Amino acid sequence: VFASRAAGPPVKMLTAMNTEYTSTVFGRKDVFEKMGITEKSTLQQKVNALKGKKIGVISFNGGQHTMMKFLFAKYADGADVDKVAEVVPIGDSGNTLAAMRRGAIDVSAFSPPVPEKAVSDGYAMVLIDVLGGEVEETRGMVFTGMAVTEKALTERSKQLAAFVRAIDAADKLVHNDILAAGTAARKPPAAMGADPHG
Numbered sequence: 001v002f003a004s005r006a007a008g009p010p011v012k013m014l015t016a017m018n019t020e021y022t023s024t025v026f027g028r029k030d031v032f033e034k035m036g037i038t039e040k041s042t043l044q045q046k047v048n049a050l051k052g053k054k055i056g057v058i059s060f061n062g063g064q065h066t067m068m069k070f071l072f073a074k075y076a077d078g079a080d081v082d083k084v085a086e087v088v089p090i091g092d093s094g095n096t097l098a099a100m101r102r103g104a105i106d107v108s109a110f111s112p113p114v115p116e117k118a119v120s121d122g123y124a125m126v127l128i129d130v131l132g133g134e135v136e137e138t139r140g141m142v143f144t145g146m147a148v149t150e151k152a153l154t155e156r157s158k159q160l161a162a163f164v165r166a167i168d169a170a171d172k173l174v175h176n177d178i179l180a181a182g183t184a185a186r187k188p189p190a191a192m193g194a195d196p197h198g
Contacts, residue, residue, distance in 0.1 A: 001145055001147040004147070009149075010149055010150040010151070011147050011149055011150075012147065012148060012149075012150060012153060013142075013145050013146075013147055014145070014147060014148045014153075014160060014163075014164065015145065015163075015164045015167055015168075016142045016144070016145050016146075017143075017144040017145055017146055017167065018142070018143040018144040019142055019143070020130075020131055020138065020139065020140070020141070020143060021063075021067060021130050021131065021135070021138040021141060021143045022111040022112075022130075022144075023063065023064060023067065023110050023111050023130060023131070024109065024110065024111070024112070024115040024128070024129055024130060024131055024132075025046075025071075025107065025108075025109045025126075025127045025128035025130065026107070026108065026109070026110070026114075026115035026118055026119065026124045026125065026126050026127055027050075027053070027100075027107035027108075027124060027125065027127050028100060028103065028106050028107070028123060028124060029123055029124055029125045030123075031053070031106050032049060032125060032127065033125070035049050037049045037127065039126065039129075043128065043134060043135065044075045044076070046075075046127050046128055047071050047072060047076045047128075048075075048076050049127075050068075050072070050076075050081075050106075050107055050127075051076065051079065051084045051085055052084065052085060053085050053086070053106040053107050054085070054086045054088050054104070054105045055068055055081070055085050055086065055087050055088065055105065055106070055107050055108065056088050056090040056096050056099055056100065056104075056105035056107070056108035057087055057088070057089055057090065057108070057109075058089070058090070058091060058092065058096075059089050059091075060087065060089055063143070064108065064109045064110075065081075065087060067130070067138075068081045068085075068087070069081050069082075071135070072084070072085075074137070088104075088105055090104075090105060090108070093114045096108045096110060096114065097114065097118055100118060100123065100124060101118075101121070107127065109128075109130070111131075112131075146163070146167075148160060170184075
């Protein structure tokens with residue numbers, strides 16, 4: 001969204017969808033245990049352990065790659081991740097898990113339940129729990145947002161206002177009653193009162 005704004009198109013941020021960086025950095029258990037990396041290792045030790053490794057990302061310059069650039073610059077003495085590690089565009093979560101399982105990549109970052117799946121299958125370990133607050137600088141950041149064109153904002157203002165109210169209600173439900181939120185998320189859109197035709 002910010003890149004679009006900087007390039008000049010008439011795009012505006014409508015609402016934040018996530019106000020935390022939601023991806024957990026996880027890696028091959030055999031590789032990092034051999035290096036002595038544990039959950040008690042410092043953030044600096046964990047990031048430095050990623051040097052020389054194959055880091056799987058969805059795409060170059062996407063969220064994961066950008067976060068790795070930040071982590072290396074901040075916690076690995078200003079290192080450039082693209083020069084001290086091999087960044088591999090691997091695609092979606094299924095490709096990432098398959099690549100890590102067979103050793104084609106050593107580390108990646110994904111939102112739940114991807115890291116948890118790799119850990120439960122026994123070949124991965126959590127390296128950096130960003131969502132859990134391990135990287136202080138990411139707390140409260142807008143990670144995912146809904147953007148609209150100025151034209152849409154003018155022509156569909158009522159629908160967009162309803163959308164923002166729905167997101168706000170969902171956020172409040174998640175914070176107040178996570179189990180009820182999970183139940184609501186499993187309902188088809190029509191059952192929640194949404195127009196199935198958009």
